[in-house]
Amino acid sequence: MTQIIGISGSLRTRSLNAALLRAAAGLAPAGVTIEIQSIKGIPLYDGDLEASSGLPAAVTALKDRIAAADGLLLVTPEYNNSLPGVFKNAIDWLSRPDTDIRRVFGGKPVGIMGASPGRFGTLLSQSAWLPVLRTLGTRPWFGQSLYLGGAHKLFDASGNLADEESRKRIRNYVQGFAEFVAATR
Numbered sequence: 689m690t691q692i693i694g695i696s697g698s699l700r701t702r703s704l705n706a707a708l709l710r711a712a713a714g715l716a717p718a719g720v721t722i723e724i725q726s727i728k729g730i731p732l733y734d735g736d737l738e739a740s741s742g743l744p745a746a747v748t749a750l751k752d753r754i755a756a757a758d759g760l761l762l763v764t765p766e767y768n769n770s771l772p773g774v775f776k777n778a779i780d781w782l783s784r785p786d787t788d789i790r791r792v793f794g795g796k797p798v799g800i801m802g803a804s805p806g807r808f809g810t811l812l813s814q815s816a817w818l819p820v821l822r823t824l825g826t827r828p829w830f831g832q833s834l835y836l837g838g839a840h841k842l843f844d845a846s847g848n849l850a851d852e853e854s855r856k857r858i859r860n861y862v863q864g865f866a867e868f869v870a871a872t873r
């Protein structure tokens with residue numbers, strides 16, 4: 689069994705990226721589980737808070753889930769042609785203390801995908817994540833890319849993905865990423 693943790697970088701209830709993550713989880717092949725985790729409840733990073741109280745419980749729990757998983761799938765929105773601050777803030781917390789980065793992220797296979805109403809479907813946001821993934825010592829997967837543009841037209845009111853072409857692209861991405869994860873275990 690290949691276990692992948694999936695995180696959406698949006699807090700919005702009707703998030704396109706959360707919907708994309710749910711679709712990806714539903715399209716995972718047999719023997720592959722995408723466990724959906726959330727960044728909800730993670731406060732703004734504050735070094736004083738860390739010094740006085742340590743890590744918030746939500747951060748410690750998510751770190752342990754990632755450390756135990758075989759792979760990590762980030763589903764990122766794009767804000768102002770870059771990555772969203774709320775998502776980066778969560779990853780920054782997850783990288784504390786720095787002595788624990790290797791346990792949580794070191795050599796971890798990471799896939800990245802994203803959805804936006806725009807034409808380029810988070811292309812620039814996904815590129816902006818690369819220096820972060822390198823700094824954390826992860827192993828990003830470059831075998832395929834998934835930029836879901838025009839995404840506001842692809843999901844129905846309940847956030848379900850009906851578009852068959854998109855479903856095929858997501859299924860292929862998840863299959864390829866899961867094979868990469870299994871091969872690096």
Ligand SMILES: Cc1cc2nc3c(=O)[nH]c(=O)nc-3n(C[C@H](O)[C@H](O)[C@H](O)COP(=O)(O)O)c2cc1C
Binds near residue numbers: 702706765805
């Ligand atoms: C502050 C802000 C900046 C944005 N900048 C971009 C952008 O640069 N490129 C883009 O494709 N969409 C941009 N958008 C639109 C988002 O892609 C859109 O709101 C999307 O639905 C957000 O992801 P979510 O649905 O998962 O919350 C921006 C939205 C916000 C709120």
